[in-house]
Amino acid sequence: MGNKTQELKNILDTNNYKLTSQRDLILQILADNEGEHLSAEEIYNIVKQRDSGIGLATVYRTLELFGELGIVQQLNFDDNCRRYELEENNNEHHHHLICIDCGAVIEFNDQILEEFETDLEKKYDFLVTEHSIKFYGYCENC
Amino acid sequence: MGNKTQELKNILDTNNYKLTSQRDLILQILADNEGEHLSAEEIYNIVKQRDSGIGLATVYRTLELFGELGIVQQLNFDDNCRRYELEENNNEHHHHLICIDCGAVIEFNDQILEEFETDLEKKYDFLVTEHSIKFYGYCENC
DNA sequence: AAATAGAACGAAAATGATTATCACTACCTA
DNA sequence: TAGGTAGTGATAATCATTTTCGTTCTATTT
Incomplete structure (x- = not known):
């Protein structure tokens, strides 16, 4: 086995x-x-x-x-x-850049949140037109 | 009209x-x-x-x-x-906290990205178990 | 190793959100 | 007023996913 x-x-x-x-x-x-x-x-x-x-x-x-x-x-x-x-065993999350034109999915690591938007545009030569951030979990009522 | x-x-x-x-x-x-x-x-x-x-x-x-x-x-x-x-006329984006238990959707404003995770957990009394961040736009090939 | 109960499976039908089709209507322009 | 076209409503089609149901497999106990 x-x-x-x-x-x-x-x-x-x-x-x-x-x-x-x-x-x-x-x-x-x-x-x-x-x-x-x-x-x-x-x-x-x-x-x-x-x-x-x-x-x-x-x-x-x-x-x-x-x-x-x-x-x-x-x-x-x-x-x-x-x-x-x-799911990765280490607790390094990664996120995704999704091209709305060709559907390409580019992964990037968590890093410092503040730098995300501007830095990633340069790093991946990706023009960000829109982004969404989701958190999953439990609210105060649950 | x-x-x-x-x-x-x-x-x-x-x-x-x-x-x-x-x-x-x-x-x-x-x-x-x-x-x-x-x-x-x-x-x-x-x-x-x-x-x-x-x-x-x-x-x-x-x-x-x-x-x-x-x-x-x-x-x-x-x-x-x-x-x-x-779509809001001002360019203040907002994001969503989604409760995986009751489905509640809680909105919050953009603010400083670095403070997101830790601060929001306190602010909304929301236990984050998972989150995803998406950016939409055009990659270098497009 | 055979017996057995319940988990898991495969095929196919059902579901449910969304999209496409098509004949008909409303509106604009000549 | 007539003609052309965008827009509409009803309905059929799509397509990912879920459910159903009878059968098969797994783990465990004789």
Whole structure:
């Protein structure tokens, strides 16, 4: 049992879920494509090459589960589908520059928030026309 | 012709679009509900009370048009539907805190980026578990 | 190793927001 | 007033995602 697989099994065990070949395979695909931001459909197509019997619903279910378990992060680039990437173990978050013309996604690290806007425009030669910042968590009522 | 209506007509004229009663009404509804983040469906339901003959497709078309013209801002709170709010005339942007439990949306102003994370947690009594920052614009290839 | 209960699966139908189609209407211009 | 075109309403189509349901697999206990 590979290193990644064992780690997955531990997480699943801890949360009373079972290790299946499908879950293992999907994790491998995500690991093999680190840096990509794959959609469920794209993952499905890659996964099918190795296990033609897998169902699209399983891919969705697994990605949803991985999201809950903190294994993957769900991204929304406003292109009509959710995208997924492995959550990093270190606590260095990274954010995304999304080109509204060609759809290119450029990653950059957290750094000092104050420098973001102006510096990043130079650094990536990216003309910012709009940005949004989201925080997720719990409000005072929850 | 009301103030808002005249302003709308000017923008539409400039861009070779026509002022229609539907467009005028939808603008009014948005203005009457400032601070809300309405979905197309919600807007449709409100609009229907004043003009029962209006079609849902028209609401979508109008909101899309308003988006292109910079009249409304399209928001994505990851709740499976696009939401809309009037673009502010001053250039004070505001961002959103979204509660993943109750769905509450709390607005806050731009201010100094460096203070964001820590200060906002205190200010709104909001426990941040996750955040994402998006910039929209044009990359070097575009 | 067989038995078993419940988790997980695959195929396909259902859902739900959004978009496209198309015939009809309203408005502007000649 | 007639003609052309933008805009509209109803409805069908799309497409990502979710749900359903009968079957298969996993882990655990005999």
